[in-house]
Amino acid sequence: MHHLREALEQSQKNGLAIGHFNVADMVLVKAVFASAQELNVPVLIGASGGEREFMGVRQIAAMVRSLREEFDFPIFLNADHTHSLAKAVDAAKAGFDSIVFDLSALPFEQNVRQTKEAVEALKAINPDILIEGEIGDIGTGSEIHEEAPDLTKGLTTPEEAKQFVESTGIDILAPAVGNMHGMLKSMVQGETKKRLNIARIGQIKSATRAPLTLHGGSGTDDEDLRKAIAAGINIVHINTELRVAWRRGLDEGLTKLPNEVVPYKILPFAVESVKQVALSRLRLFNNK
Numbered sequence: 685m686h687h688l689r690e691a692l693e694q695s696q697k698n699g700l701a702i703g704h705f706n707v708a709d710m711v712l713v714k715a716v717f718a719s720a721q722e723l724n725v726p727v728l729i730g731a732s733g734g735e736r737e738f739m740g741v742r743q744i745a746a747m748v749r750s751l752r753e754e755f756d757f758p759i760f761l762n763a764d765h766t767h768s769l770a771k772a773v774d775a776a777k778a779g780f781d782s783i784v785f786d787l788s789a790l791p792f793e794q795n796v797r798q799t800k801e802a803v804e805a806l807k808a809i810n811p812d813i814l815i816e817g818e819i820g821d822i823g824t825g826s827e828i829h830e831e832a833p834d835l836t837k838g839l840t841t842p843e844e845a846k847q848f849v850e851s852t853g854i855d856i857l858a859p860a861v862g863n864m865h866g867m868l869k870s871m872v873q874g875e876t877k878k879r880l881n882i883a884r885i886g887q888i889k890s891a892t893r894a895p896l897t898l899h900g901g902s903g904t905d906d907e908d909l910r911k912a913i914a915a916g917i918n919i920v921h922i923n924t925e926l927r928v929a930w931r932r933g934l935d936e937g938l939t940k941l942p943n944e945v946v947p948y949k950i951l952p953f954a955v956e957s958v959k960q961v962a963l964s965r966l967r968l969f970n971n972k
């Protein structure tokens with residue numbers, strides 16, 4: 685299983701979803717890879733604009749490729765939320781397996797036209813690359829938000845989903861189905877959960893028959909995630925939950941070792957903390 689397309693087809697056939705986890709440093713990469721290895725399931729590493737800028741587009745590509753090759757393991761790399769063709773081209777040239785070409789903030793017709801152009805340009809660089817397009821409003825920022833946006837207005841309709849998939853030639857669609865990026869404080873504390881519109885996911889799947897990605901997975905109700913996967917979600921994105929775990933693990937390391945300055949003695953606390961979150965999400969997505 686050395687191509688993302690193959691892994692996606694396989695998980696779709698088995699009624700499972702591929703876990704997509706955003707990374708911003710090697711702690712996160714190590715933790716996500718270790719959890720996927722432990723469960724022996726394919727995994728997608730995501731790096732959005734800010735994350736790629738911090739790590740280096742070619743550097744994160746080299747790191748993920750080296751893990752895939754050394755361990756002969758289905759770990760793939762996605763250029764998450766890419767808002768311009770120039771940045772998407774950089775990622776395609778660096779060897780990313782997929783790109784989320786995200787013009788969801790633009791009016792629908794403009795989004796269609798520019799996404800179609802991007803699909804053609806990016807497939808000319810790498811015919812195997814998978815392009816995901818996005819419609820609807822799911823907010824921005826994998827951070828802790830003070831208040832929830834009104835998500836009901838921006839729900840993707842099955843009709844526009846079908847039109848978008850057919851006119852752009854995208855491989856994967858990211859719809860708005862009640863999901864949102866980031867977490868509310870009450871979600872971090874485990875008091876509230878995000879809820880999904882499962883019926884809408886099923887309708888979008890029937891209308892498009894396309895692989896679907898659920899963005900904004902952090903803080904989503906476990907049962908809703910299971911139902912969403914059964915209704916046709918094939919990839920689930922998790923970022924904020926890992927960021928919270930990263931911060932907690934780092935705090936723990938610094939508190940337990942107040943006089944330590946050796947990074948590789950402090951950072952394993954963060955790796956372990958992130959790994960536990962990734963493990964529990966991967967178990968759910970892969971029915972393990």
Ligand code: G3H
Nearest residue numbers: 826866899900902923924
């Ligand atoms: O693309 C990234 C994801 O959609 C992450 O969303 O931070 O709510 O997990 P999240």
Ligand code: ZN
Nearest residue numbers: 865899900921
């Ligand atoms: Zn996202």
